Amino acid sequence: xxxxxxxxxxxxxxxxxxxxxxxxxxxxxxxxxxxxxxxxxxxxxxxxxxxxxxxxxxxxxxxxxxxxxxxxxxxxxxxxxxxxxxxxxxxxxxxxxxxxxxxx
Numbered sequence: 001x002x003x004x005x006x007x008x009x010x011x012x013x014x015x016x017x018x019x020x021x022x023x024x025x026x027x028x029x030x031x032x033x034x035x036x037x038x039x040x041x042x043x044x045x046x047x048x049x050x051x052x053x054x055x056x057x058x059x060x061x062x063x064x065x066x067x068x069x070x071x072x073x074x075x076x077x078x079x080x081x082x083x084x085x086x087x088x089x090x091x092x093x094x095x096x097x098x099x100x101x102x103x104x
Contacts, residue, residue: 012064
């Protein structure tokens with residue numbers, strides 16, 4: 001399996017923001033999607049703007065091949081309809097924003 005480290009990686013990363021209480025549901029749902037998985041979970045200091053309460057939130061970064069994008073979106077909408085779906089970025093761009101200069 002390609003780990004996403006080389007040039008032309010087939011993997012992308014999708015940011016999703018959900019309340020902390022929903023994070024486990026999302027992780028379990030994504031775990032059932034072949035070739036996709038949560039690679040990072042960041043606690044956020046503010047509440048989700050789409051939530052009615054001031055519940056603490058997390059940003060989940062989901063690694064997936066582009067072919068699984070629709071499946072991942074479907075799973076997200078089913079388990080957390082009030083979450084916020086963010087940008088889809090290349091694996092290399094994701095690694096760079098995590099502080100790895102050359103995506104290695």
